[in-house]
Amino acid sequence: METIINKGYQFKIVPTELQKEFFLKSFGCARKLYNHYVDTLYTYLDSIGYENGFIKAKEIPLDSPAFMKKVFPYLKEVDSLALCNVQIHFKNAIKKFNDEYDKKSYTKRSLKRKCTLRVEPTFRDLKGMPRFKSRKNNDFSYTTNNQAGKKNDWHYIRLENGMLTIPKLKTSIKVKQHRPLPKDAIIKNATIRMDYRGNFHVSLCVEYTIDMKPTPSKKCLGLDYAQQDFYADSEGRKANYPHYYQKAEEKLVKEQRKLSRRVFGSNRWKKQKVKVQKLQLKVANQRKDWLHKTSYRLAQEYDAIMVEDIDLRAMSQGLKLAKNLQDNGFGMFRNFLKYKLEEQGKQFIKIDKWYPSSKTCRFCGKVHEELKLTDRSWFCPHCGTEIADRDHNAAINIREAGSALLAW
Incomplete structure (x- = not known):
């Protein structure tokens, strides 16, 4: 029985100075767009007098990444798929808030501020509410997707001979590949991340098929x-x-x-x-x-x-x-x-x-x-x-x- 497996692989990468500059631009643009969506959310909730409860994501007037490129032309310098993923991540954050949190409990930090400074918590302090990202908190990452070509070859993101190719970046990135990917694996998406020490890593989500035989549950x-x-x-x-x-x-x-x-x-x-x-x-x-x-x-x-x-x-x-x-x-x-x-x-x-x-x-x-x-x-x-x-x-x-x- 053939079974489709989705699995993640993480490798350390060694980018050149030009590649580092591209990554830093991508991190900043992704953070900028996400913060714009958070600001739009807060403005919308203020306008309807929201205090707590379920958030109707469909009613939030989010600007598309294509429109945001016209407002901020520098967004054109990075991968368009990275900007689309920012919108997806923001919608997932709202969905997580609606599904996993009680939508009425406040964070410990806001409750402490209420006791010490007498500042009443608002909806911004609800547990799970999407919040602004900051470079001070090491929010340096962005995600891009692979796409199937005309021949269904999935060539936009490739890892061959220790070199990684991703969209928008013309040169290949050196990868410290400590283990091989499964045979005939398709890379679905890639997340580039920089840690607090300035080291870069890539997380690859791959999909592959294996011939799996169910194991009888004897033990x-x-x-x-x-x-x-x-x-x-x-x-x-x-x-x-x-x-x-x-x-x-x-x-x-x-x-x-x-x-x-x-x-x-x-x-x-x-x-x-x-x-x-x-x-x-x-x-x-x-x-x-x-x-x-x-x-x-x-x-x-x-x-x-x-x-x-x-x-x-x-x-x-x-x-x-x-x-x-x-x-x-x-x-x-x-x-x-x-x-x-x-x-x-x-x-x-x-x-x-x-x-x-x-x-x-x-x-x-x-x-x-x-x-x-x-x-x-x-x-x-x-x-x-x-x-x-x-x-x-x-x-x-x-x-x-x-x-x-x-x-x-």
């Missing part, structure tokens, strides 16, 4: 999220996640304290900011490396994996759970696990978040409604069996519930 595993151990599986094992942020927190606090004492915008402030960013990037890379290796190992060993569809965003609002949950990166882990399993014809199943996996006795199937979060071990009031490990019990229940949803 299944259930995973229950655990705040301290990352996860507990149905076989009684703990992930023992090395808390990278906690290990680097003491050093990070010292560097951030130095940054707060520098004069904002000064040369010393900029140098100190780079030190803080390097520490944060190291923690992020360590976390991502561990998540990739763990998800790969599980995807190789099991035919089907079941996890609970917990609301991580809601959990991160708690004062006691937020920092550790953000350090874990469990949402990223689920995404890694999903695509690694699907590439091999295996199954990834999410169990409904309201399923009482922790409160259900795995022996008799009865639900213990009075069970509290602090009860790590308990006796079943129906059959009298001792549940020694709450997380292990939940992982087994998740595996059993997911087994009923297997496709084969």
Whole structure:
């Protein structure tokens, strides 16, 4: 059975000075157009007296990129597809605000400003509301698309022999290609990005077809999220996640304290900011490396994996759970696990978040409604069996519930 796979590849690129100048122009034009759309949104919401709630995206009078080129002629110097992607990203930001946020909660920063400065929050302070981009926050990126030619050859974006070709740029870019793309892969789009150190990277979204044979789900595993151990599986094992942020927190606090004492915008402030960013990037890379290796190992060993569809965003609002949950990166882990399993014809199943996996006795199937979060071990009031490990019990229940949803 032929299956279409979409996958991302990221490489470091080494542009020339002229290519860097083109990229910086593209970053600035993309940021300019996005900020224009945000300003149009704010003006429209002001005109209708909006306070909170659903935003009707179709009623926002957005100017097309073609019209904006007439207003700002310098936009013609960059790739037109990059400007079209800005409009798409802005519409996606509004859609995300409508779909994923409650549209009435304000950011912590605005609530703090209300307590200290007595400044009432407005709709601009709503969580998830599209905001202006700034070069001070390292908003240096733009996306361009590939297009099929007359012969359906998809030649506008090409990666051959370590050289990358993209639209509007006449010369090829040198790429540090550390791994090859899949055979007969089509590059659908490319995102050029510059980090805080001035290094450039390209992210390629490729599409390719593989002959996939569904794997019979003989070996299944259930995973229950655990705040301290990352996860507990149905076989009684703990992930023992090395808390990278906690290990680097003491050093990070010292560097951030130095940054707060520098004069904002000064040369010393900029140098100190780079030190803080390097520490944060190291923690992020360590976390991502561990998540990739763990998800790969599980995807190789099991035919089907079941996890609970917990609301991580809601959990991160708690004062006691937020920092550790953000350090874990469990949402990223689920995404890694999903695509690694699907590439091999295996199954990834999410169990409904309201399923009482922790409160259900795995022996008799009865639900213990009075069970509290602090009860790590308990006796079943129906059959009298001792549940020694709450997380292990939940992982087994998740595996059993997911087994009923297997496709084969």
